[in-house]
Amino acid sequence: MRDDPQDLDYARGQQWHARQAHARSEWQRMRDQAVTVPCPIPPLGCGMPAGAACVTRTPGEPPKLLTRFPAHSARTALAKKLADQQRKEASNA
Numbered sequence: 001m002r003d004d005p006q007d008l009d010y011a012r013g014q015q016w017h018a019r020q021a022h023a024r025s026e027w028q029r030m031r032d033q034a035v036t037v038p039c040p041i042p043p044l045g046c047g048m049p050a051g052a053a054c055v056t057r058t059p060g061e062p063p064k065l066l067t068r069f070p071a072h073s074a075r076t077a078l079a080k081k082l083a084d085q086q087r088k089e090a091s092n093a
């Protein structure tokens with residue numbers, strides 16, 4: 001029923017869950033792509049080698065796995081650039 005406010009709430013809920021799921025899968029895809037390249041050294045990144053996830057580099061604190069972002073933005077950008085380059089070369093070959 002369209003006029004039932006409970007139905008509207010349910011529809012909003014579904015959209016919200018869909019957006020969250022999309023954001024989660026996108027996040028994981030970005031992290032998977034980012035770990036294919038090493039992270040730039042500080043201050044741009046954390047200097048973690050390829051295959052290892054980014055960690056925080058707060059002075060005076062032990063390194064912690066990055067949880068709010070898939071990786072340092074410099075690393076995400078580098079991985080994206082390399083992936084785009086490889087895709088371009090593959091399409092030219």
Ligand SMILES: [Zn+2]
Binds near residue numbers: 039040046047055071
């Ligand atoms: Zn990093």
